[in-house]
Amino acid sequence: MSLSELRVFGRSGTPISPLTLGTMNFGEGPGGVPGGPPTGADESIRIIQAALDAGITAVDTADVYSQGESEQVVGRALRGRRDDVFLATKFHGQMSANPAHSGNSRRWIMQAVEGSLRRLQTDRIDLYQAHRPDYNTDVLETITALNDLIRQGKILYYGTSVFTPAQLVEAQWLATTNHLIPPVGNQVPYSMLVRGNERDVLPISQQYGLGVLAYGPLAGGWLSGDFVLDAGKPPARVHSLPGRYDISGPASERKLLASDALARLADKLEISLVELAIGFALNHPAISSVIIGPRTEEHLHAYLKAADTLLGESVLDAIDELVPPGTNFVERDAGAIVPSLEYAELRRR
Numbered sequence: 001m002s003l004s005e006l007r008v009f010g011r012s013g014t015p016i017s018p019l020t021l022g023t024m025n026f027g028e029g030p031g032g033v034p035g036g037p038p039t040g041a042d043e044s045i046r047i048i049q050a051a052l053d054a055g056i057t058a059v060d061t062a063d064v065y066s067q068g069e070s071e072q073v074v075g076r077a078l079r080g081r082r083d084d085v086f087l088a089t090k091f092h093g094q095m096s097a098n099p100a101h102s103g104n105s106r107r108w109i110m111q112a113v114e115g116s117l118r119r120l121q122t123d124r125i126d127l128y129q130a131h132r133p134d135y136n137t138d139v140l141e142t143i144t145a146l147n148d149l150i151r152q153g154k155i156l157y158y159g160t161s162v163f164t165p166a167q168l169v170e171a172q173w174l175a176t177t178n179h180l181i182p183p184v185g186n187q188v189p190y191s192m193l194v195r196g197n198e199r200d201v202l203p204i205s206q207q208y209g210l211g212v213l214a215y216g217p218l219a220g221g222w223l224s225g226d227f228v229l230d231a232g233k234p235p236a237r238v239h240s241l242p243g244r245y246d247i248s249g250p251a252s253e254r255k256l257l258a259s260d261a262l263a264r265l266a267d268k269l270e271i272s273l274v275e276l277a278i279g280f281a282l283n284h285p286a287i288s289s290v291i292i293g294p295r296t297e298e299h300l301h302a303y304l305k306a307a308d309t310l311l312g313e314s315v316l317d318a319i320d321e322l323v324p325p326g327t328n329f330v331e332r333d334a335g336a337i338v339p340s341l342e343y344a345e346l347r348r349r
Contacts, residue, residue: 002055006018008211009185009289018282019292020056020058021291023073025293026069027069041072046297049077058088063091071116088185093132110149123154127184128149133160133336140178143175144180165204168204187214191281192258193223193255193333195325197334212287213288214290215290219259219333225274265322280316
């Protein structure tokens with residue numbers, strides 16, 4: 001596998017590179033992601049252009065990343081190269097102090113898309129994604145609005161992110177029965193430590209011909225090489241995001257042991273843990289492209305090197321023994337916790 005071996009994005013027929021550049025770390029505005037310093041605009045532009053020069057053809061961002069700054073940086077970086085890039089962004093997250101500036105309603109989608117088009121300095125978005133489900137908005141309302149945006153030429157395709165299996169099927173059914181254009185994309189977390197989507201989401205995606213963008217191949221840093229038993233003091237993110245990186249909890253303790261075992265497997269194979277992680281994520285037949293999220297050019301080059309990693313059957317079998325297929329150690333690793341699990345009052349009379 002190499003960046004020059006393009007893959008087809010689901011039933012859209014659009015060829016994209018096996019790696020997609022994720023831009024969550026770019027921009028210094030509010031709404032950035034804890035766990036490390038944000039990447040300033042100038043360096044972010046250098047990283048984006050270096051990724052494109054290396055053969056990456058897909059870029060994924062979101063309006064909520066640094067409250068629009070990430071989209072602005074992407075727009076600047078793509079000047080003169082826009083037509084060569086499969087550009088994806090997302091709506092849903094709250095974009096101001098006003099809670100009405102969020103969600104998946106027609107009212108917000110029609111505002112949000114105009115903001116993204118302006119910040120990205122483009123006349124159309126290739127893939128417009130619902131960043132998360134909106135349990136206050138009917139799915140038909142959302143997909144009807146997105147269907148209209150396709151008819152208007154403002155977006156070419158639309159997709160979802162972290163939708164449940166039932167929501168994925170519902171969106172396809174509603175679109176078909178209401179003579180609407182159905183979703184063509186699906187974005188999900190997938191890594192050697194986050195394999196729950198192998199149970200249903202990935203097979204459903206294949207059934208409906210969805211292009212799948214897999215994010216978090218390093219499992220939020222757990223497969224970066226920092227989380228091993230002899231690493232010494234815990235990484236800084238343990239303290240900045242204790243809910244996700246509390247290694248004292250029993251589930252996270254099992255996750256730490258698995259991460260350490262996978263690092264030892266990579267050492268045995270004489271490759272980096274990053275190469276093992278990217279090679280694994282790229283291998284699943286449902287995955288169209290794996291999203292990488294570098295903070296620096298050094299990180300980018302490590303990811304690019306990993307794109308050439310090919311894993312044999314014996315290595316994949318060894319990974320399955322360490323982390324059985326379908327395993328999620330922590331519920332929040334699925335990307336979102338559905339309300340019926342998060343709120344006790346929904347489970348009790």
